[in-house]
Amino acid sequence: MEKIKIAVIGLGNCASSLIQGIHYYNDKKSEDAIGLMHWDIGGYKPSDIEVVAAFDIDERKVGKDVSEAIFAKPNCTTVFCPEIPEMGVKVSMGKVLDGVASHMSKYDDDYTFIISDEEESDIVSILKESGAEILINYLPVGSQKATEFYAQCALDAGIAYINSMPVFIVSNPEWAKKFEEKGIPAVGDDIKAQIGATITHRTLANLFRERGVKLERTYQLNTGGNTDFLNMLNRDRLDSKKESKTEAVQSVLAERLDDPNIHIGPSDYVPWQKDNKLCFLRMEGKTFGDVPMNIELRLSVEDSPNSAGCVIDAVRCCKLALERGIGGQLTSISAYTMKHPPEQFKDEKAYEMVNEFIEGKRER
Missing domain, CATH: 3.30.360.10 (Dihydrodipicolinate Reductase; domain 2)
Structure with missing residues (x-):
């Protein structure tokens, strides 16, 4: 099968765990793939996901290959798959806006962000040229303006959007309508952990x-x-x-x-x-x-690894929606993987809904 091409905003701990996981499960079989809620979604395995674009604002990551950037400071998550092959995808300079809290400048460099002096990239052009199908938002909590900016970038580039952090986009009727009108799938908001x-x-x-x-x-x-x-x-x-x-x-x-x-x-x-x-x-x-x-x-x-399994499911369900021509809020996978979905359901019901969506028995 063709790869699911994703772009990632923020190469922090969560992105590191996700990308490590994509490679970690590459040589696994369903019977020994510990930690996954779904091994196969519509024929897609975790290793069928490919990062084709990435954005960050930290000088230790911008300009580096994604395979190197995910292990750079201030990342501190567990390294469970250290051998990541070079991807040939350089991290582009993103837009800062309110993505960095001012108080973080008072802390040691190993624990905080160091803003790069590189010129901001043309986000939409990079998304289009990369062939990305899905944009994943991993910005820090409180990045209201930055999250809205990148949501608009997804709309302008015509690609699906997964909002893993708590700025309300997919659960906001105004934003949801924009994705619906453009026929673009959206999953959100604020990723749950597997057992968190x-x-x-x-x-x-x-x-x-x-x-x-x-x-x-x-x-x-x-x-x-x-x-x-x-x-x-x-x-x-x-x-x-x-x-x-x-x-x-x-x-x-x-x-x-x-x-x-x-x-x-x-x-x-x-x-x-x-x-x-x-x-x-x-x-x-x-x-x-x-x-x-x-x-x-x-x-x-x-x-961070605790949330990566949820994102891997969200990515593959987004891909199914793209293949089926479904746009707007994806109710089932949002309820299953997000804390603030468009509509809340009990977890066992959300699990049932996701399985129905995967099997094609449910539209969203």
Whole structure:
């Protein structure tokens, strides 16, 4: 089969994990392909994905081959596939806009971004010339203007768009209409992990509901040491992130919690944790006879590989949509892989919907 040609915005830890995974699974078979939710989607395996364009703003990555850039500082995720062949794809200088928080300049170079002085590239021309079919957005949290800019680039280039971060594009009716009118598939917003803080919290919240336990209060506190957590020390950049994570949990509750009784969001930056994310979760409720109970959970995951499996599924479902001439919001894969999709469904329902979409029994 022909390769699925993708372009990537932001060669950080998440992009590194995705690209490592594309090569890692190249010599695997379905029976030993650990960590994938779907081995085959419409005949496409993970190794059928090819990066044909990439954009970043860090001087240690711009101008480098993608195979080299994904291991450059400040990336700190686990290297599980170190032997990446040279791709012949150079990282182009992107557009900065609000993609870099001002407070990050106060930190050591190994932990933060160093903005390149290269001239900004003509993004749309590069996308068209590269033959990219899908653009994946991996910008930092809070990059509202930059995310909107790249979404427009996808529209102008006529290629599909996967929004992996919490600026609301695919779930925004105005933006969704633009993709619908152009017949371009879009998946978003804000990527879930395979087994991460949000999916775990949702699963437990759903368990409370199904077992007749009244949830009264809950919190989810997270710490990490990658650039994402450093970026999020600026609380002004967190509005959409908190909304995305909170709504993902609220949507599965029998009764929505009042704002004071639910707190979900990033908590602090711990440099030595690197790409390891710790989640501290507490849920308090009432069981039979109004008897109190609570759950406390500590989850430790490598943050970026944890999301790559979801993106690999999103890419292949986007390709199926392109082949089938389907444009606009892809409801099923968005609900399955994103925290803030256009429409929320329980996770088991979303899984069922995705399988129906893959089999051609569901349009979106």
